[in-house]
Amino acid sequence: xxxxxxxxxxxxxxxxxxxxxxxxxxxxxxxxxxxxxxxxxxxxxxxxxxxxxxxxxxxxxxxxxxxxxxxxxxxxxxxxxxxxxxxxxxxxxxxxxxxxxxxxxxxxxxxxxxxxxxxxxxxxxxxxxxxxxxxxxxxxxxxxxxxxxxxxxxxxxxxxxxxxxxxxxxxxxxxxxxxxxxxxxxxxxxxxxxxxxxxxxxxxxxxxxxxxxxxxxxxxxxxxxxxxxxxxxxxxxxxxxxxxxxxxxxxxxx
Amino acid sequence: xxxxxxxxxxxxxxxxxxxxxxxxxxxxxxxxxxxxxxxxxxxxxxxxxxxxxxxxxxxxxxxxxxxxxxxxxxxxxxxxxxxxxxxxxxxxxxxxxxxxxxxxxxxxxxxxxxxxxxxxxxxxxxxxxxxxxxxxxxxxxxxxxxxxxxxxxxxxxxxxxxxxxxxxxxxxxxxxxxxxxxxxxxxxxxxxxxxxxxxxxxxxxxxxxxxxxxxxxxxxxxxxxxxxxxxxxxxxxxxxxxxxxxxxxxxxxxxxxxxxxxxxxxxxxxxxxxxxxxxxxxxxxxxxxxxxxxxxxxxxxxxxxxxxxxxxxxxxxxxxxxxxxxxxxxxxxxxxxxxxxxxxxxxxxxxxxxxxxxxxxxxxxx
Numbered sequence: 001x002x003x004x005x006x007x008x009x010x011x012x013x014x015x016x017x018x019x020x021x022x023x024x025x026x027x028x029x030x031x032x033x034x035x036x037x038x039x040x041x042x043x044x045x046x047x048x049x050x051x052x053x054x055x056x057x058x059x060x061x062x063x064x065x066x067x068x069x070x071x072x073x074x075x076x077x078x079x080x081x082x083x084x085x086x087x088x089x090x091x092x093x094x095x096x097x098x099x100x101x102x103x104x105x106x107x108x109x110x111x112x113x114x115x116x117x118x119x120x121x122x123x124x125x126x127x128x129x130x131x132x133x134x135x136x137x138x139x140x141x142x143x144x145x146x147x148x149x150x151x152x153x154x155x156x157x158x159x160x161x162x163x164x165x166x167x168x169x170x171x172x173x174x175x176x177x178x179x180x181x182x183x184x185x186x187x188x189x190x191x192x193x194x195x196x197x198x199x200x201x202x203x204x205x206x207x208x209x210x211x212x213x214x215x216x217x218x219x220x221x222x223x224x225x226x227x228x229x230x231x232x233x234x235x236x237x238x239x240x241x242x243x244x245x246x247x248x249x250x251x252x253x254x
Numbered sequence: 255x256x257x258x259x260x261x262x263x264x265x266x267x268x269x270x271x272x273x274x275x276x277x278x279x280x281x282x283x284x285x286x287x288x289x290x291x292x293x294x295x296x297x298x299x300x301x302x303x304x305x306x307x308x309x310x311x312x313x314x315x316x317x318x319x320x321x322x323x324x325x326x327x328x329x330x331x332x333x334x335x336x337x338x339x340x341x342x343x344x345x346x347x348x349x350x351x352x353x354x355x356x357x358x359x360x361x362x363x364x365x366x367x368x369x370x371x372x373x374x375x376x377x378x379x380x381x382x383x384x385x386x387x388x389x390x391x392x393x394x395x396x397x398x399x400x401x402x403x404x405x406x407x408x409x410x411x412x413x414x415x416x417x418x419x420x421x422x423x424x425x426x427x428x429x430x431x432x433x434x435x436x437x438x439x440x441x442x443x444x445x446x447x448x449x450x451x452x453x454x455x456x457x458x459x460x461x462x463x464x465x466x467x468x469x470x471x472x473x474x475x476x477x478x479x480x481x482x483x484x485x486x487x488x489x490x491x492x493x494x495x496x497x498x499x500x501x502x503x504x505x506x507x508x509x510x511x512x513x514x515x516x517x518x519x520x521x522x523x524x525x526x527x528x529x530x531x532x533x534x535x536x537x538x539x540x541x542x543x544x545x546x547x548x549x550x551x552x553x554x555x556x557x558x559x560x561x562x563x564x565x566x567x568x569x570x571x572x573x574x575x576x577x578x579x580x581x582x583x584x585x586x587x588x589x590x591x592x593x594x595x596x597x598x599x600x601x602x603x604x605x606x607x608x609x610x611x612x613x614x615x616x617x618x619x620x
Contacts, residue, residue, distance in 0.1 A: 055498070081500035093495035095488050101300055106488055107499040109481035115501060118482035121305045129301070133293045142293050146300050168499055 007069070008033040008202035009054070009085070009172045014063035016049055023049040024060070025226040031172065031202050038205045038213045041223035042246060047206050050223065051174055054204075055087050056080045067172065082111075084171030088161045090180050090206075096150030100141045100160050103149060104132045107167035131167075139163040139193060155186025159193060172202045179212060191215070214238070222246075305479040314558065315468065322460055329456035335568045336463040337524050342548045342560025343467075343474060344517030349546075350555030351478065352510035353490030354403050357412045357542050358419030361399075362392040362515040364537030366522030368426060368433055371442040371532040379445035381527050385466065388523030389516050395422075396515020400508040416542070423537040438533030442526060452528065459528035466524060467561075470517060474557055477513070486510050490555075547590060 009031040016024040023046045031037050041047055052058040054065060056077040064073045072080055095103055105122055108131045109115060122128075136142045139159045144152055149160060158178065165173055179190045194216060197203060207213050213220065213234075220237040222229040224246050230237060237243055321332050341363055348354045370388035378384060402414045426433045434440055450458045477483050489496045489503050497503050526532040535541070544567070545560075552563025567586070574582035 076502075077497040078500050078502045081498060087498055089495070089498075093492055093498070095491045095495070097491065098488075099300070101297055102304070102484070105297075105301065106481070106484050110485065110500045114481045115485050115506075116482055118477045118480045120481075121476075121479045122301060122481050122484050129294055129297050133290060133297055137290070137293070145297065164495075164499060 006033050007031065008035070008067070009204070010066040010069075011054070012064045012066065014050075014053055014065070015061045016053055016058060017061045023226050024053060027063070027223075027226075027228055029221050029228060029231065031204060033171075033202055034200055036203050036205065036216055036218045038207055038217035038220045039223060040207060040210075040213060040220060041229075045223040046226040047223055049226070051087065051176060051206060054174060055085060081168055081170075084169070085174070086165040086168040086170035086172075087174035088165045088176055088178060090176040092157050092161050094149050094157060094160060094164070096148065098149055099146050100136060100149060100152075100163070101132060101145040103160065103164060104135050104167050107164055108132055108135070111168050135163050135167050138166070138196075140189070153186065155182050155189060158182050158186075158190055162190075162193060162197075166197070166201075170201060172204065173197065175203060175205045175207075177207055177209070178205070179209060305475075311558070314561070318464060318468075322457075322464060326455070326457065329460040331568065331572055333456050333460040333463050333528055334525075335564050336460070336467045337521050337528070338545070338548060338568060339561040339564035340463075340467045340470060340524065341518055341521035341545050342552065342564050343471065343557060344514045344521060344560075345545050345549050346514075346554060346557060346560050347474070347486075347510055347517065348514035349549060350557075350559065351483065351486040351490060352507050352514075353493075354507065354511060355408045355411055356403075356415040357539075357546065358415035358417065359514075359518055359545055360537050360539070360541035361415075361419035361422045362396055362518035363522035363525075363541060363545075364419075364422060364426065364532075365395055366392045366519030367526040367532040367536040368439065368522075369519070370523035371439045371526040372432060374443050375441070379443055381444050381447040381462065384444065384527055385520060385523045388526070389520040392519020392522065393512055393516040396512040396519075397508070400511035400515075403511060404504050404507055416539070419537060419539070419542055423534060423539075426534055426537055434533075436534060438531060438535075439526075440531075442530045442532065444527045444530060452530070456528070463524050463528060466520065470520060471557070471561075474517070478557060482506075482509070487555075547586070551589065551593065 007030050011027050011029050014024055014027040015022065025046075027050060029037075039047055039050070049058065053060050056072075056075055056079070060073065064071055066072065067080070067083055067085060070083075072083060072085070075083065095106075098106070102122075105128060108128050109117075109122060112128060112131075114125075114128070133142070136145050139162065141156065141159060141163060144156055149157060152160070158181075162175070162178060165175075175194065178194055179187055182190055191212060194205075194212075205213065205217060217234055219231065219233055221231040222237060222240075222243050229246065230240055230243060232240070318336075321328075325332065341359075344362070345356065345359050348356055348359070366388035369391040370384040373384055373387055378387065399414075399418050402418070403411045406414070427435055429435070430437075444452060446452070447458065447462050450462075452458050452462075478486075485496070485501045485506055488499075489501060489506055493503055522536060525536065548563035548567045549560050550563070551566050552559035552561065570586060570589075571582060574585050578584070
């Protein structure tokens, strides 16, 4: 399907310096279309910087970002979203005063190219409504769709966080610690939702929780001090002594 | 070690009936008890409810219209209220919807006023034509200066907007041959509006301003309930996330700022036409400060704040200055401090919160 031999997202020699600090160092990763890929690494490994480079919040000092073979290195964040790179945030970035219905409706209108429509009321069109209901249904949010987002339980807000990214119909979805801060009782719902994401969407999971990584990912990249230490299948990475040394050992102390 | 079977089953159903998906056995049963058509109807109903006219709104506009008939001796004052209300409404686009704080909004008001006045000297005396041209001039200036407010913090924006208005003030001061300089623009000669000559009691002026205010308000109300209007709201609430769902933040801010400038220009044009005069006062700093004050009094981000604020401000000014001619601003200052102390968040739209509290039912933000 893709022009780039089934590679959905690729970085080529990505570098990013902050003054004298090299936060991202010659990172070249490939995400195959439909792949579940996890990005792990200890605190300060440069995971956040890498996400910012992928989403366009930061520009690389050197290197390129390719989406289905097309160079998107110089596109702004909103342009990348419209090309098909969406993300969720580790800490919810939602619109507290809006309802889930309005939030998803907003994203769907944008994606359908209705963002400049200034004369018709929101949600006036059948195709918008249908898609809102479909997305809310998928994430089990239909029964709370009319409530203020800010007053929803944290687990529901976390689901909305993912639903909002999916409403952008991404080709590549960056999930930044989807289960972060979710109480134990609501965790399973989040994990089931992550597992049930559409198969054709390529997912990059940035995660601390090894349980979730091993359960969900097909391949894992390990980031240490801004550079890719190793990349491989779950088994390869789990058995790599270097990874155990820098990461798994450390995680064991949590 | 990959996705579990139930996940795959759920995915395969994705394009089918959304309601059956839950059969794959996670803890969400019950959520999908309603059928999909019911949900669609509910979604449509909730969307429609957002833009539905509320009783309070209708009452507000009936009161505005009634004021013309019931207080004929107050036409001049009420004309000013309508114009100030429109001016504050224009700031609400910028502050309440786009979240750009401005201390130089008088630039657009003043430009609209001077333009509407000056063109009468070149033979364009029809008020509606003057209104359109004044608005257009302010729109151009708004668009041109919108790029200056895109970047930077609130403080930078305050300084940039203030700077633009100061520049314009001194330009008007300097171009005495065109603007009349410090003496003001004399001899503004406005023709009849749709056949009605402006009278000295201000009856026609008041009606004219009220109707323009109402028409522009209707347009503003439509815009704020459109996908475009909602995109401004999400930019104000969380620009980071707005960009992350594909909203072109900068372009929307440019559009909102330009729209606010256009409305301010219309308000300025109305003032010049109905008073047949424009002076440097229309560009002065206190105009920018007053309009910010008015919007704060009325509440930000729901369109009525500017109108309510204008009524409160003008009536307080009128009645308090009868009591204490020198010190009426003391009371405005006191009101402002009280409002801010009551709670920053409630400043957003305290009248809607009060309204919501008075009514037992849940009231969505208008």
